Amino acid sequence: MSTLIDLRIAAVGDIHLGEDVRGQYRKKLEGIEDRADIFLLAGDLTRHGTLDEGKVVADELRGLTIPVVAVLGNHDYHSDLQYEIAAELRDAGVVVLDDDGAVVQCGEHKLGVVGGKGFGGGFAGKCASEFGEREIKNFVAHTRYIAEAWKVALKEIVADHRVVVSHYSPIKETLEGEPPEIYPFLGSYLLAEAVDTAGADLIVHGHAHKGSEKGMTPGGIRVRNVALPVLRRAYGIYCMGESEHF
Amino acid sequence: MEAPQYVAARVQQALAEDGRTHELGIRVDIRGDQLFLRGQVSGAEQRERLGQVAHEAAPELRVHNEIKVVDFSEPGEDEHLD
Numbered sequence: 001m002s003t004l005i006d007l008r009i010a011a012v013g014d015i016h017l018g019e020d021v022r023g024q025y026r027k028k029l030e031g032i033e034d035r036a037d038i039f040l041l042a043g044d045l046t047r048h049g050t051l052d053e054g055k056v057v058a059d060e061l062r063g064l065t066i067p068v069v070a071v072l073g074n075h076d077y078h079s080d081l082q083y084e085i086a087a088e089l090r091d092a093g094v095v096v097l098d099d100d101g102a103v104v105q106c107g108e109h110k111l112g113v114v115g116g117k118g119f120g121g122g123f124a125g126k127c128a129s130e131f132g133e134r135e136i137k138n139f140v141a142h143t144r145y146i147a148e149a150w151k152v153a154l155k156e157i158v159a160d161h162r163v164v165v166s167h168y169s170p171i172k173e174t175l176e177g178e179p180p181e182i183y184p185f186l187g188s189y190l191l192a193e194a195v196d197t198a199g200a201d202l203i204v205h206g207h208a209h210k211g212s213e214k215g216m217t218p219g220g221i222r223v224r225n226v227a228l229p230v231l232r233r234a235y236g237i238y239c240m241g242e243s244e245h246f
Numbered sequence: 247m248e249a250p251q252y253v254a255a256r257v258q259q260a261l262a263e264d265g266r267t268h269e270l271g272i273r274v275d276i277r278g279d280q281l282f283l284r285g286q287v288s289g290a291e292q293r294e295r296l297g298q299v300a301h302e303a304a305p306e307l308r309v310h311n312e313i314k315v316v317d318f319s320e321p322g323e324d325e326h327l328d
Contacts, residue, residue: 016288018292020291035321047292048265048268118290202327209286232317233319234320239324239325
C-alpha cells in the first residue's frame with residue numbers, strides 16, 4: 001500500500017514552561033514547519049497557571065508558520081487565570097479550544113480539531129457516578145457536560161479528518177505506568193464514549209506523565225498520550241494518509 | 247512518633263500545594279530518617295525548589311533529591327496511522 005499527501009500532525013502536552021526555561025522549548029521547535037502541517041498542544045503548558053508563565057508559553061509559540069491549536073490543562077487553571085492565559089495564547093496566534101471545535105486548513109487538508117481540558121471520573125466499571133453528595137454529582141456532571149460538548153462539536157464539524165485534543169485521558173491504556181489508584185483523577189471513559197459516538201481519527205492527550213504513549217478507544221480510535229515526559233521527544237508526529245492506491 | 251506514611255503524605259501534599267512548586271507527580275518515600283524524592287520535572291530550578299519545600303515540610307529528615315529533569319530529544323520518527 002502506498003499513501004499520498006499525508007497530513008502530518010505534531011503533538012505534545014505537559015511542557016510546563018516557566019521563566020527559568022524561557023527559550024529552551026522554542027529551540028526544539030526549529031524546523032517543525034518542515035516536519036508537520038499542524039501543531040497540537042494537549043494542556044499543562046504552564047506550571048502554576050500564572051499569567052507570567054502564560055506569557056512565556058505564548059512567546060515560545062509566537063510566529064510559528066504552521067497552525068497551532070491548544071487546550072489548557074489543570075495546571076493552567078490553578079491560578080484561576082485560564083481565560084487570561086487563553087487570551088495571551090490567542091494573541092500569539094494560537095487557536096485555543098474550550099470544549100468546542102475549529103476547522104484548520106493544513107495544506108490540502110481541512111482538519112477538524114475538537115477538544116478542551118477534559119476531566120476525570122474513572123473508567124467503566126470503576127468510576128464515579130452522579131449519586132450521593134452534591135460534590136460527587138458536580139464532579140461527574142462536569143465530565144459529562146464536557147463529553148456532551150465534544151460530541152456536539154464533532155458532529156457539527158465538516159472536515160476531511162477529525163482529531164480530538166484533550167488534557168485528561170479518555171482511556172486506561174495510555175495511563176499504564178501510573179498508579180491505578182489515581183486513574184479516576186487522570187481521565188474518564190465518558191470522553192472516549194463521546195468521541196466513539198461522534199467519530200474521529202485520532203485523540204491526543206497529556207496529563208499522565210508516567211503513562212504510555214499508545215492506546216485505542218473501545219470503538220477503535222487511536223489514542224496517543226503525548227505528555228512530554230512520556231514521549232521524551234519535543235513532540236510526536238502522527239501522519240494520516242489519503243490511501244489512494246493499494 | 248508520627249508514622250512515616252503520614253509524613254510522606256504531608257510532604258507530597260506540600261509539593262503539590264506550595265506556591266513555589268505545585269508539582270503533582272513526585273514520589274515521596276521515607277526510610278528511617280531519610281526522605282527520598284523521585285520523579286521528573288521540566289527544569290533544574292524546579293527540582294531545587296521541590297527539595298527545599300520537602301525539607302521545610304519534614305525538617306527532621308535528610309532529603310535525597312533524586313528527581314530528574316526531563317531530557318527530551320529531537321522529534322524523531324513519524325508514526326503513520328494507516
